[in-house]
Amino acid sequence: MAGGHTVAAFDAELAALHSAIDRMAALVESQFATALDALATADAAKAAVVVEGDAAIDRLEMEVEAMTIRMLALRQPMAKDLRDIVAALKIASNLERMGDFAGSVAKRAVTLAGLPVVPPAGSLTWMGRTVLEMIGDMRRAYAEQDAALAAAVRDRDGEVDAAYTSLFREFLTYMMETPAQITGCTHLLFAAKSIERIGDHATNVAENISYLVEGRLPAEERRKGDHSSFAVAPSSTPEG
């Protein structure tokens, strides 16, 4: 991009900013993978590692913020350089939220590990794997400034939302049939919601990548596929 910033110093700062974002995203990816693993195996020790690891993501967000403010103040960037910096600020904020939600999933895993019986978490595993793939693609789209890949990430969010809605119905039914599992199911439902929200934030990041690369937001309105707010169990009384 031809701007007023052909100086090598600015390019070095921009590279450092990109690298900080990628370090944040890599941490989010590994934190989330570990949280899913802890949830699937009801492993409290593994979950505790995720809860503690969140502070590193928060620190990186503050670092990114300090870098962007310094660059805005000293370099007075224009056009694509300015978009690049504003996008970094927004992406970092989304990554920080994703880290928080990975922590929420891990906290639910701790609680589930302490329950006498745990409901089957299989439906969450597929959802979690899809979101994990979205995060991997999101990282690649950012590193390669690939707007097409970013659009593909965004398109997958509908799958996740649909899976979450069907899982919500499934768990409501299961709770009515198995009241002893209500506590476990409720925590799994909230874990599923956190996973769905991580997918939403990955989609936001993908939209920021599109903006950064193409200078405008995707024209099409994002499909809102999470209809779980309206979900009721097939029969609303277990006694029928």
Next chain:
Amino acid sequence: MAGGHTVAAFDAELAALHSAIDRMAALVESQFATALDALATADAAKAAVVVEGDAAIDRLEMEVEAMTIRMLALRQPMAKDLRDIVAALKIASNLERMGDFAGSVAKRAVTLAGLPVVPPAGSLTWMGRTVLEMIGDMRRAYAEQDAALAAAVRDRDGEVDAAYTSLFREFLTYMMETPAQITGCTHLLFAAKSIERIGDHATNVAENISYLVEGRLPAEERRKGDHSSFAVAPSSTPEG
């Protein structure tokens, strides 16, 4: 603030930015108040108004973003002016999320309105009222650049988190005792979580106000009072 921007044009742009943020916040406040009302009275028509109204908040966020990018590009602000603009960008993003969560509360109200029996939503009312007060104080703190009031908003978040945790336990118990109310209770639990998250975002905005006024983030780590991730019902089997 003595900067390079004594020009009246910049001050006018800053005033327009502040006014756009306040319009966003006022919309969030009224959307949330209406959503709470719809929840308390299980009024689907009122809830539908909130769901439709969210687009106006999203449009205002894009407006704020366009204003900030233009100001960064053309005015090259420094020091407090720069903080003011960066804070606006972050506050707008939090307000947009708050609007989304008000919409989530409203969607749950629609579903509850369609159920044959609805569990008592009284505990949510107190929580909702506290968060509504936080939003009012947050608006005043922004308008008056009052860091002390911003700190007071932040301090109230602990009350909301504690109320949410106790409500989570209460609802688990209620579901076990009244399986016919599982669907209703689950939607109320998610509505409560959305209310709690609106409180979190009001707290984020309060922190951004502190940063904007004082040039640094509050030193003290924010207390994390939502322990509901670890909550189990007093007895985990209803037969027990």
